[in-house]
Amino acid sequence: MTFVGWDSQPLDDWAEVHPPGYMVKLDGRKTHFVKKGQGPPVILIHGFNLDHNTWSENIDVLARYFTVYAVDLWGSGYSTREPLDYGFPLFSEQIRLLMNHLDIGRAHLVGHSMGGGVSIGFGVADRDRVDRIVLVDSVGIPRPTSLRERIFRLPWLPEFLQSLPIDLIRRKNLTDFWIHDPDLLTADVFAKLTGYQKIEGTTRATLSILRRDFFNTLDEDIDRFGSLEIPTMILWGRHDRAVPIEAGWKMHGRIPGARFEVFDRSSHLPNFDEPDRFNDLVVGFLQD
Numbered sequence: 001m002t003f004v005g006w007d008s009q010p011l012d013d014w015a016e017v018h019p020p021g022y023m024v025k026l027d028g029r030k031t032h033f034v035k036k037g038q039g040p041p042v043i044l045i046h047g048f049n050l051d052h053n054t055w056s057e058n059i060d061v062l063a064r065y066f067t068v069y070a071v072d073l074w075g076s077g078y079s080t081r082e083p084l085d086y087g088f089p090l091f092s093e094q095i096r097l098l099m100n101h102l103d104i105g106r107a108h109l110v111g112h113s114m115g116g117g118v119s120i121g122f123g124v125a126d127r128d129r130v131d132r133i134v135l136v137d138s139v140g141i142p143r144p145t146s147l148r149e150r151i152f153r154l155p156w157l158p159e160f161l162q163s164l165p166i167d168l169i170r171r172k173n174l175t176d177f178w179i180h181d182p183d184l185l186t187a188d189v190f191a192k193l194t195g196y197q198k199i200e201g202t203t204r205a206t207l208s209i210l211r212r213d214f215f216n217t218l219d220e221d222i223d224r225f226g227s228l229e230i231p232t233m234i235l236w237g238r239h240d241r242a243v244p245i246e247a248g249w250k251m252h253g254r255i256p257g258a259r260f261e262v263f264d265r266s267s268h269l270p271n272f273d274e275p276d277r278f279n280d281l282v283v284g285f286l287q288d
Contacts, residue, residue: 037063047113051077081201
């Protein structure tokens with residue numbers, strides 16, 4: 001099989017073949033999302049360097065009880081790659097525009113990592129449009145920057161590494177930080193989680209998000225969020241190296257009434273490492 005280069009395919013051509021969802025324009029920018037099921041709306045918001053496929057082990061189960069929308073944030077998945085002012089305000093605006101477009105008045109939000117930060121920011125800005133929130137290994141609590149993050153914020157070197165016609169770098173990132181059991185990262189799973197990175201402009205967008213260094217900027221918003229009495233459940237992988245569990249405990253302590261659950265066999269993606277327990281907890285919490 002011929003290797004398709006990273007960051008090489010026009011968005012429209014690649015999206016026409018691969019994603020299973022819908023493409024809409026929000027404020028003139030393409031937004032891709034998957035919709036499934038019937039019932040109260042649940043919006044799934046992926047984390048950094050991922051897309052809607054983050055939720056591949058969860059969508060079908062959640063769709064038995066809810067109308068599920070798994071959105072690709074701008075710069076990721078099959079959404080636009082145009083240069084943007086990436087950050088929580090931009091992504092919160094994207095969720096707001098999507099809800100307006102779909103005529104969703106209120107929704108549950110399930111946010112992973114960077115998507116958890118988006119959920120917190122959205123809850124603070126639009127409390128009346130949120131029912132319940134699930135935060136999954138969420139960013140927000142200030143934490144030290146890892147060596148790999150510092151390397152990938154350097155000039156030119158990350159662009160070179162990301163352009164190499166190999167899978168090793170992306171596979172190592174997934175097994176080092178995201179997925180606890182490396183045996184789960186089959187060829188099919190790898191292709192699903194990284195397929196969108198074939199779209200031209202992905203490297204620029206991904207590194208722009210990383211270099212803007214906004215993941216640790218929610219300190220005040222977390223306290224505001226904690227005062228809003230939004231029913232919240234926090235889920236965390238015990239072996240998370242991207243956002244260590246200590247950050248989860250600190251976040252739990254600053255959101256009064258929040259429920260906290262630890263996944264003992266998970267890293268940064270408990271919804272993938274332990275999907276059965278994750279799905280049971282989320283369905284039960286959102287239906288409570």
